[in-house]
Amino acid sequence: MYFYLGTVSVVNKLLNNQIIYKIIYWLICILAYSGIIYIAVTYTKKTPAIRFNNNFIYTSLFFIFFISKFIGSIPLLIDDVGRIFRYIFTFFSSSSSVHDISRLDFLKKSALIVSGTLFSTLLIGMKWGRYNFKKNYEDIFIRNWPTGIENYKIVQISDLHLGSFSDVTKLEEVVEMINEEKPDMVVFTGDLVNNYYHEALPFVDTLKRIEAKDGKFAILGNHDYCDYVMLKRDSKEWKENFKNLLALEKEAGFDLLLNESRLISKVNNRFNIVGVENWGAGNFNKDGDLDKAMNNVDPNIPTILLSHDPSHWNKVVLKSSYNIPLQLSGHTHGMQFGIEIPGFKWSPAQYRYKEWAGLYKKGDKQIYVNRGLGHLGYAGRVGIMPDISVLNIKKKI
Known part of the structure; x- marks a missing residue:
């Protein structure tokens, strides 16, 4: 939710659409959480090598999804901390202060770039690095x-x-x-x-x-x-x-x-x-x-x-x-x-x-x-x- 709220305005502006990002983001989230529930329910001690199923792939995809969101949230967290300090400074300052919109947009875009780069890199590692002996x-x-x-x-x-x-x-x-x-x-x-x-x-x-x-x-x-x-x-x-x-x-x-x-x-x-x-x-x-x-x-x-x-x-x-x-x-x-x-x-x-x-x-x-x-x-x-x-x-x- 934190990552979504922090990036939705920038993505909507880039796509010039208010619905597409919302549908894609929450669809991926639903699939991810459903997959976690499925693996938890069907888990047995006989690990994937016995069945040669794809559970290990699924868990890796969930890992990529969550770690990419987590790392991508760091620029958003930095921005929120900065805004808190700006608010405190404005509260105790007698002069008016203008909110720095450009810097906020920069950090939102940074969150998307960091998250997207990490997500795609880890996906490539699964496809071409896993057995690249x-x-x-x-x-x-x-x-x-x-x-x-x-x-x-x-x-x-x-x-x-x-x-x-x-x-x-x-x-x-x-x-x-x-x-x-x-x-x-x-x-x-x-x-x-x-x-x-x-x-x-x-x-x-x-x-x-x-x-x-x-x-x-x-x-x-x-x-x-x-x-x-x-x-x-x-x-x-x-x-x-x-x-x-x-x-x-x-x-x-x-x-x-x-x-x-x-x-x-x-x-x-x-x-x-x-x-x-x-x-x-x-x-x-x-x-x-x-x-x-x-x-x-x-x-x-x-x-x-x-x-x-x-x-x-x-x-x-x-x-x-x-x-x-x-x-x-x-x-x-x-x-x-x-x-x-x-x-x-x-x-x-x-x-x-x-x-x-x-x-x-x-x-x-x-x-x-x-x-x-x-x-x-x-x-x-x-x-x-x-x-x-x-x-x-x-x-x-």
Whole structure:
């Protein structure tokens, strides 16, 4: 209502019609609220990937509609605050004051432009960004990396959120892109599903077809614990869901590391691959146990740590005494919105995470953050595309 009342006069003037905007605006509102009621009534725990329906698209459209109105209302709010101050000034002033109509019109038009631009941009992100898979190549140098496996190729994927995929063919495209690289190793850094193990069922056979010479390794992300649907961890339903999810990871061909390590040995060239369960700063679950994971690790050879949440790096890993030259993480999705061009990148994610996309360094310690392959909340991506990270590990001289 606030946005409508703030913009109706300007739109009516532009259209030279008093009815068209009113009909279109309220028709969209009725459809939006009706859709919300429909989804609330028909919601089941079997998420969209099981049914391959369009509920996820509908909720994203509602999100776009409301966020565009909310952001578009900011110029109107600024104008209202300004008018309050002008009114107070006029009330206490002995001189007459003329209301600044031109500035009011400017802010109303600004509200329409901001709202319309955001709405159309997010729609474009749904249509052309959602499955616009992109390979991001990165050379990573590790000081004591074995010379016999120079240019060791690791393909990292993260945050599949399979409950948000509309069909299996999109994931088949991802698998084909991965296999084209002929990787030495594939690592998956968590969030297979949004909440329930059911979401992954249609995709297991496709994930099996990922090929890697030295194996496929995985860890859990925060969404893999089914913590966001208010199930208690000591409940039968939670335990059953978690057990089935672990089984699906194994069935898909991943060696799931639950605070564990593996020694990778190729002739006389060795390194450790270590995986912790999810550990996130703030209110995120802290099932990750770095001490337990590093228990049987040889500190004299390089270690690559898989940890879903990049906040684990600053809060725990860097403060530890362990020799971990590289951590691979995901989680942030790059907020699925931002700008990433050569020499410049920006996303709202950076205001929450210092390390949110790409490679970061502190001395000899490094972290690489994958931008995520799937999507959550908003069924699209703007500027920060779905990420297949191709990492070439080299010896630092």
